[in-house]
Amino acid sequence: MELHVDELGSGTVRVRLGGRLDTVGVDQVESRFGAVVASNGNDAVIDLSEVSFVSSMGVRMLITVARAQRARGHRMVLCAAQPAVAETLGMVALEQIIPIVADEAAAQALLAQPAGA
Secondary structure: EEEEEEEEEOEEEEEEEEEEEOOHHHHHHHHHHHHHHHOOOOOEOOOOEEEEEHHHHHHHHHHHHHHHHHOOOEEEEOOOOOOOHHHHHHHHHHHOOOOOOOOHHHHHHHHOOOOOO
């Protein structure tokens, strides 16, 4: 599992995940992912374009970090999920907890809006 971080400016960080977000993948990135997203004091765009699979462990990791973000007054948006990953996220209704959009531009546009808008 790969994790790359980029500052996008205006208080936003992009985290690009790559590989399988299964038990092994989560074990490889969970600590760093949580530290980068929930501890940095920024909103976060999570790019899932290179994630080929998401298990329940991956969903749990995303929810845990999104809740930590919310508790700190920041937001997290998922974007660019491949069709199989998007289907899994839809089946568990993850969009009710974490916004999911088609691409990075849509994620940045959503984060540019005031919270709750």
